[in-house]
Amino acid sequence: MKRISIIGYGQLGKECFATLRRTHLQDSVMVYRHDAGFDATDEKTLDSIVELSDVVINCAAMTDVNACETDMKKAIDINYLMPKKLAKRIKSHLGNKRLVHISTDFVYGTSMDDKAGMSLIDEPCDLNPCNFYGKTKAYGEEAVIDEMKYCENSLLVLRPSYLFGEYGTNSFVRRTIDALLASRINKISVKVVNDQFIYPTSCSDVCNVISMFIDHKMSGDIYNVRCLDAEENKIRSKYDIAKYIQSLIGGELEETSTSELYNEGTGAVRQKNSALSVYRLMNSISKYNYYERSQGDKQKLFTWQDRIEHICRSVVDKKCD
Numbered sequence: 001m002k003r004i005s006i007i008g009y010g011q012l013g014k015e016c017f018a019t020l021r022r023t024h025l026q027d028s029v030m031v032y033r034h035d036a037g038f039d040a041t042d043e044k045t046l047d048s049i050v051e052l053s054d055v056v057i058n059c060a061a062m063t064d065v066n067a068c069e070t071d072m073k074k075a076i077d078i079n080y081l082m083p084k085k086l087a088k089r090i091k092s093h094l095g096n097k098r099l100v101h102i103s104t105d106f107v108y109g110t111s112m113d114d115k116a117g118m119s120l121i122d123e124p125c126d127l128n129p130c131n132f133y134g135k136t137k138a139y140g141e142e143a144v145i146d147e148m149k150y151c152e153n154s155l156l157v158l159r160p161s162y163l164f165g166e167y168g169t170n171s172f173v174r175r176t177i178d179a180l181l182a183s184r185i186n187k188i189s190v191k192v193v194n195d196q197f198i199y200p201t202s203c204s205d206v207c208n209v210i211s212m213f214i215d216h217k218m219s220g221d222i223y224n225v226r227c228l229d230a231e232e233n234k235i236r237s238k239y240d241i242a243k244y245i246q247s248l249i250g251g252e253l254e255e256t257s258t259s260e261l262y263n264e265g266t267g268a269v270r271q272k273n274s275a276l277s278v279y280r281l282m283n284s285i286s287k288y289n290y291y292e293r294s295q296g297d298k299q300k301l302f303t304w305q306d307r308i309e310h311i312c313r314s315v316v317d318k319k320c321d
């Protein structure tokens with residue numbers, strides 16, 4: 001029996017807890033919730049979490065990108081110092097404990113913006129975060145990797161992009177679904193930019209990858225993670241994703257650009273290119289043929305089209321209840 005601990009009970013933490021409780025019946029799965037009084041920045045709390053775990057999954061973070069610009073201390077404490085302290089403790093157990101650290105595409109920042117709409121971002125790319133959230137996440141990730149550099153196969157760092165799922169209502173995908181549904185009634189168009197390039201990441205797929213790592217079905221490393229695309233060589237703007245959602249649920253949609261939508265100087269700067277390559281991840285997963293389907297095709301991750309369709313159905317069903 002493995003003892004699996006999840007730190008953070010936000011959209012990904014909730015999905016991880018629900019998934020691992022279902023898939024790892026033979027293991028013990030614990031979750032440490034901020035809203036229940038667990039503060040992961042507290043050293044004694046971290047000591048006891050690590051002591052009681054074989055695998056720790058760090059899903060806790062300050063994710064409000066604009067708030068990170070103003071409450072810098074809080075952002076540093078949870079996004080940088082907490083993962084560093086956690087990795088130090090895991091390392092001290094000499095390879096007997098393992099860590100999953102959730103990072104973000106925001107660590108890349110503007111490093112690939114001049115290729116936006118043309119090129120996917122690979123993991124070895126330079127990190128050039130363009131806002132304080134991205135900077136603190138990059139420091140956290142760097143610290144974790146540095147602490148655990150001699151702990152072979154004990155560390156998995158995942159860089160998801162634009163996470164969405166059953167449990168979070170504040171993601172780009174969920175906000176777009178809600179706004180389009182509302183626009184069917186109020187007739188106010190939902191404005192979405194056509195010059196930021198993304199592939200969203202379903203929390204379910206992140207959980208599947210974590211599950212493979214726990215089961216030793218892929219190697220520890222730094223991986224981009226996102227949903228696949230039904231036409232994998234096409235790079236999508238946020239507007240393209242919104243247009244797909246509109247094709248499923250209707251509503252009024254209007255195309256705009258970043259400079260038109262946001263007044264210069266308000267809020268944190270956003271990168272243009274968040275289109276991640278998942279070549280490294282797919283390669284690692286293929287070695288284990290983990291998702292081999294009965295039909296013979298090897299499905300490693302689902303497409304964002306499949307995942308969004310599923311979420312749209314679930315949101316609409318809940319609204320009809």
Ligand SMILES: NC(=O)c1ccc[n+]([C@@H]2O[C@H](COP(=O)([O-])OP(=O)(O)OC[C@H]3O[C@@H](n4cnc5c(N)ncnc54)[C@H](OP(=O)(O)O)[C@@H]3O)[C@@H](O)[C@H]2O)c1
Pocket residue numbers: 007008009010011012013032033034035038039040041058059060061062063064078102103104105137159160161162163164168171
């Ligand atoms: N959301 C995205 O689009 C996205 C994209 C790429 C990567 N990521 C990364 O994915 C991970 C999960 O993100 P998410 O979308 O699940 O974010 P989320 O919904 O905001 O969840 C983050 C959780 O961390 C908790 N937390 C904050 N400070 C804490 C502390 N001191 N002790 C314990 N828990 C604390 C928060 O609790 P409170 O709310 O009570 O403070 C919240 O439940 C994060 O590392 C994030 O950087 C997110």
